[in-house]
Amino acid sequence: xxxxxxxxxxxxxERMPDTKTAVLVAVExxxxxxxxxxxxxxxxxxxxxxxxxxIPGASWKPSHWMPLPEPPQEVRQ
Numbered sequence: 750x751x752x753x754x755x756x757x758x759x760x761x762x763e764r765m766p767d768t769k770t771a772v773l774v775a776v777e778x779x780x781x782x783x784x785x786x787x788x789x790x791x792x793x794x795x796x797x798x799x800x801x802x803x804i805p806g807a808s809w810k811p812s813h814w815m816p817l818p819e820p821p822q823e824v825r826q
Contacts, residue, residue, distance in 0.1 A: 768791060787805070
């Protein structure tokens with residue numbers, strides 16, 4: 750795993766996530782500031798992947814990614 754701040758985006762041109770790791774991905778669309786974000790998994794070589802990315806319901810290639818936040822912790826009362 751990479752030492753990153755959970756709220757920082759990482760450029761795909763800088764580095765890619767570990768294989769088979771779920772992450773958030775983003776790409777800027779037609780207009781500046783028109784960002785699309787989704788959950789995705791990076792699996793290079795997978796037959797359904799778009800340049801290594803499996804993004805349910807999307808066909809675009811992300812420019813940035815970031816780790817998913819930790820899941821909620823159950824609080825016992």
